[in-house]
Amino acid sequence: MCLAVPGKIVKIDGDTGDIDFGGVIRKANITMVEAKIGDWAVVHAGFAIEIMDEEEAQETLKLWNDVLEHDRRSAN
16 A cells, blocks of 8 residues: 655755654655645655645544544554
């Protein structure tokens, strides 16, 4: 299974962006999107593949958190 997760772009250096995933910063290649600092990017396998608005990003993160919480409860 492949997952793509939204994160906020906090720094850009050439073709690379520092992406904040809830306090964890990772670098991603941003050449496939028109990105600027403050944008929310969907990142898959180290590449930003889509820019989304903050509302959509927050809804996606909420859904991920709901799934994770369900899995935690099911494991117990």
